[in-house]
Amino acid sequence: MPEVLKAPLVVEFPFTRSLGPVQSAFLTGLRERVVLGVKTGDGRTLVPPVEYDPVTSEEIRDLVEVAATGTVTTWAWNHEPRRGQPLATPFAWVLVRLDGADTALLHALDAPGPDAVRTGMRVRIRWAGERTGAITDIACFEPYDGQPEQPGGHTGEFENPLTGIVTPARLDYTYSPGRAQADYIDALSEQRTVGERCPSCRKVYVPPRGACPTCGVATAEHVEVGPRGTVTTYCIVNIKAKNLDIEVPYVYAHIALDGADLALHARIGGIPYDEVRMGLRVEPVWTQGARYPDHYRPTGEPDADYDTYKELL
Amino acid sequence: MTREIAVVAFAQTDHRRSTEESSEVEMLMPVLHEVLDRTGLKTADIGFTCSGSSDYLAGRAFSFTLALDGVGAWPPISESHVEMDGAWALYEAWTKLLTGDADTALVYSYGKCSPGSVRDVLTRQLDPYYVAPLWPDAVALAALQAQALIDAGDTDEPALAAVGARSRADAAANPHAQLAGRVPQGDYVVRPLRTGDCPPIGDGAAAVVLAAGERARELCERPAWIRGIDHRIEAHALGVRDLTDSPSTRLAAEKAGAFEGPVDTAELHAPFSAQEVVLRKALRLGDGVRVNPSGGALAAHPVMAAGLIRIGEAAARIHRGESDRALAHATSGPCLQQNLVAVLEGDPR
Numbered sequence: 001m002p003e004v005l006k007a008p009l010v011v012e013f014p015f016t017r018s019l020g021p022v023q024s025a026f027l028t029g030l031r032e033r034v035v036l037g038v039k040t041g042d043g044r045t046l047v048p049p050v051e052y053d054p055v056t057s058e059e060i061r062d063l064v065e066v067a068a069t070g071t072v073t074t075w076a077w078n079h080e081p082r083r084g085q086p087l088a089t090p091f092a093w094v095l096v097r098l099d100g101a102d103t104a105l106l107h108a109l110d111a112p113g114p115d116a117v118r119t120g121m122r123v124r125i126r127w128a129g130e131r132t133g134a135i136t137d138i139a140c141f142e143p144y145d146g147q148p149e150q151p152g153g154h155t156g157e158f159e160n161p162l163t164g165i166v167t168p169a170r171l172d173y174t175y176s177p178g179r180a181q182a183d184y185i186d187a188l189s190e191q192r193t194v195g196e197r198c199p200s201c202r203k204v205y206v207p208p209r210g211a212c213p214t215c216g217v218a219t220a221e222h223v224e225v226g227p228r229g230t231v232t233t234y235c236i237v238n239i240k241a242k243n244l245d246i247e248v249p250y251v252y253a254h255i256a257l258d259g260a261d262l263a264l265h266a267r268i269g270g271i272p273y274d275e276v277r278m279g280l281r282v283e284p285v286w287t288q289g290a291r292y293p294d295h296y297r298p299t300g301e302p303d304a305d306y307d308t309y310k311e312l313l
Numbered sequence: 314m315t316r317e318i319a320v321v322a323f324a325q326t327d328h329r330r331s332t333e334e335s336s337e338v339e340m341l342m343p344v345l346h347e348v349l350d351r352t353g354l355k356t357a358d359i360g361f362t363c364s365g366s367s368d369y370l371a372g373r374a375f376s377f378t379l380a381l382d383g384v385g386a387w388p389p390i391s392e393s394h395v396e397m398d399g400a401w402a403l404y405e406a407w408t409k410l411l412t413g414d415a416d417t418a419l420v421y422s423y424g425k426c427s428p429g430s431v432r433d434v435l436t437r438q439l440d441p442y443y444v445a446p447l448w449p450d451a452v453a454l455a456a457l458q459a460q461a462l463i464d465a466g467d468t469d470e471p472a473l474a475a476v477g478a479r480s481r482a483d484a485a486a487n488p489h490a491q492l493a494g495r496v497p498q499g500d501y502v503v504r505p506l507r508t509g510d511c512p513p514i515g516d517g518a519a520a521v522v523l524a525a526g527e528r529a530r531e532l533c534e535r536p537a538w539i540r541g542i543d544h545r546i547e548a549h550a551l552g553v554r555d556l557t558d559s560p561s562t563r564l565a566a567e568k569a570g571a572f573e574g575p576v577d578t579a580e581l582h583a584p585f586s587a588q589e590v591v592l593r594k595a596l597r598l599g600d601g602v603r604v605n606p607s608g609g610a611l612a613a614h615p616v617m618a619a620g621l622i623r624i625g626e627a628a629a630r631i632h633r634g635e636s637d638r639a640l641a642h643a644t645s646g647p648c649l650q651q652n653l654v655a656v657l658e659g660d661p662r
C-alpha cells in the first residue's frame with residue numbers, strides 16, 4: 001500500500017460575539033475588578049450570570065455584586081496544562097462558589113500541588129494585570145485563609161460598557177485525504193488526472209471520492225482522463241479575492257475532461273474573458289513545481305458539439 | 314393507532330486509533346453495505362435516511378455531504394443530518410416513521426477523532442463567553458464530575474478502576490472494540506481520572522436500520538421494538554448543576570417508559586468511568602442488570618457514533634435472543650449534559 005498522505009491543517013478563527021446586557025455587565029465588571037451575579041425570581045444568585053433563569057426560563061436582569069472570595073465545590077488536578085489554559089504551570093481546575101453566590105464558576109486554581117487542594121477550601125480571585133473584559137481577566141484563583149470579602153454593592157452600570165468580545169479559536173489537525181483522493185493527488189504530482197469508474201453505473205468520477213453518489217457503492221477502478229476537456233459552463237469573476245494575485249475579471253469554468261462523467265472546476269486563461277464560451281476545448285497549463293494545473297487554455301480545436309457535454313452541465 | 318417501530322439491523326466498524334488511510338466516506342461505506350445486506354434492502358428502498366457527525370472532529374467543513382455519496386443520494390432521497398451523536402439521528406428517524414411518512418429508515422453516524430486532538434476539539438462545544446476561552450478539555454470536566462462523586466461518597470478511585478476493568482474484560486467478546494482485555498489503569502490524566510477511566514480515542518462508524526410494523530417482521534426474525542425514546546438537556550452552565558446526579562437521564566428514562574418494567578440489559582454511553590456511577594443511580598439499575606456487555610464507551614469511543622452503537626448493541630442482543638427488555642442510553646456534551654434513553658423489547662418467547 002502506498003504511503004498515507006498527510007499534511008498539517010490549522011483551523012483558526014477570531015469569533016466576534018455580541019454581548020447582551022447581562023454578559024456585558026459581567027465582563028465589563030471583570031475589567032473593573034467587580035464580580036456580578038444575577039438574581040433569579042426565587043432569590044438565588046447565579047454567578048456567572050445568565051440572561052434567562054435555567055429553571056423557569058424567565059428573563060432575569062437584576063444584577064448584584066458578589067465577593068472575590070469563595071469556596072471550592074469540586075476540583076481536578078491538571079498536571080499537564082494544555083495550550084490556551086489559564087496557567088502554564090500545573091494547576092487545579094476548580095468550580096468556585098463565590099461568597100454571595102448560589103452557583104459555581106469554572107476557573108483555575110494556582111496551588112503547589114494536589115495535596116494543597118480540597119473541596120471546601122477557601123480561595124480568592126487573582127486578577128490579571130491587564131484586563132480587557134473577558135473571563136481571563138480572572139488570571140486564576142489562589143488559596144485564601146482570610147475573612148470573606150464584602151462586595152461593594154455595584155449595580156452593574158459602567159462607563160464604556162463592553163458590547164462585544166473577540167474569542168480566538170485555533171484547532172490543529174493532521175489532514176489525510178483517504179485512499180481515493182490520495183491516488184488523485186499522487187497522479188497530479190505526475191501531471192496526470194485520474195478518476196474512478198463506478199462498477200454499477202460505469203460513470204467516471206473526477207476527482208474520485210471512493211464512492212458513487214448515484215449508486216452508493218465503492219469505486220476503485222482507475223481511469224485516466226483528459227488532459228483535454230470541454231468548458232460546460234462558466235462565470236466571470238469581477239471581485240478580487242484577498243491574497244489572490246489573479247487580475248480580474250477572469251473566468252472560472254466547469255470543465256469536463258475527456259473521458260470523465262463529472263466536470264471539474266478551474267480558471268480559464270490564454271483567452272480574453274469575454275470570448276470564453278460553452279463548448280470551448282481547453283487543456284491544462286502547469287507551472288514549475290505546481291501541485292495542480294495553474295489554469296486551462298484553449299487548444300485551438302473546434303468547439304465541442306452541445307450534445308457531447310449536455311449531460312455534464 | 315401508534316405505529317410499532319423496531320431496530321431491525323445494526324452494523325459497526327472495527328474501532329481503531331486511526332483510519333488515516335481512509336476518508337470518512339471510505340470508512341463509513343462498508344458499514345452501510347453491511348447493515349443493508351442484513352435486511353436485503355437497497356439504498357433506493359430506504360424511506361428516510363438520517364445521519365449524525367461533527368465537522369469539528371476532522372476539521373472538514375460539510376463533511377456529511379461527502380458521506381452522502383455512500384448512500385446514493387441521486388436521484389434525490391429523503392434525508393436529514395444532525396450535528397450530534399447518531400442516537401439523535403435515530404430519534405429523528407423514529408419520529409419520521411411514527412408520522413407514517415416512511416416505513417424504513419437508515420441511520421448512520423461516524424467520527425474520525427484521529428486527525429485532531431479530541432480533548433481540545435470538544436472545548437468548542439462549551440459556553441463561548443465564560444468557559445471556552447479557558448480551554449478546559451473534555452477530561453478535565455469529567456474529572457471535576459468524578460471528584461464531586463468521590464466527595465459525595467458515591468465512589469472512590471478503586472471503584473472507578475473496577476468499572477474500566479469490567480468494561481474492557483467484557484469487550485474481549487466484542488470483535489469491534491478498540492480496547493479489550495486487561496488494560497493498565499495508568500497514570501492520572503487529570504486527577505482523579507487515570508488513563509483507564511477515560512475512553513480510548515478512535516475512529517469508527519455505525520449504522521442501524523429501522524422499520525415499522527409488519528415491515529420490521531419481514532426484515533428481521535426478532536425485531537427490537539422501540540417502546541419509547543426521550544431525550545433531555547440540563548442547564549448549560551456546569552456550576553448550576555449537581556454533577557453527582559443526572560436529572561435529565563432520569564426524566565428521559567421515565568418518559569421513555571424505562572421504569573414501567575425491569576430491564577435485563579443496559580447499554581450506557583458513559584465515556585468516563587465515573588459517569589457510569591451517575592447513570593446507574595439515575596436509571597435505578599440494580600446489580601441484576603447486565604451493564605455494557607459490549608464493553609461500552611470505555612472500550613471504543615468513536616465520538617458521534619458511540620451513542621448510536623449503544624442502541625445498536627442493545628438491539629443486537631434482542632435480535633440474538635440474549636435480551637428481552639433492554640435500555641440504551643446516549644449522551645452528548647460535557648459531564649452528561651444531554652441524555653437520550655431508549656427502551657427496546659423483543660417479542661415474547
